[in-house]
């Protein structure tokens with residue numbers, strides 16, 4: 001039976017009437033038109049569908065829409081701020097850290113979550129944190145370089161040098 005679910009997505013409140021057990025991923029893509037969140041495996045194995053829920057990376061294929069109710073959801077469409085790209089988005093562009101691009105929204109959101117909790121990660125920490133996000137194009141070296149670049153840009157910004 002369908003229920004009404006209150007969602008907060010990218011800073012906006014919205015309501016959907018749906019099966020409460022539907023994956024958040026499906027609701028984002030099909031009901032809200034936020035197709036930047038990608039379907040990969042549907043089983044929690046690839047993290048292509050990563051979104052942020054209350055600031056933490058979550059595989060939206062495994063989270064039911066009812067569990068997302070009332071929590072702050074950020075998709076790739078909502079990551080840019082103050083009219084500019086998020087530093088991680090800028091870094092992915094600068095490093096050319098994408099081939100087909102399919103994994104990139106999930107990669108960027110996961111990297112943004114890393115830098116929120118650890119603004120100056122080592123390469124080992126970057127690899128460990130990003131380890132579950134699969135890239136079928138095997139663009140991992142540039143992805144790690146992009147996260148490193150975003151971290152460095154954040155350090156400069158904190159020192160007032162940028």
Ligand code: FES
Nearest residue numbers: 040041042047061
């Ligand atoms: S589509 Fe969600 S983890 Fe693969």
Ligand code: FES
Nearest residue numbers: 099101135136137
């Ligand atoms: S860039 Fe193609 S899957 Fe990662």
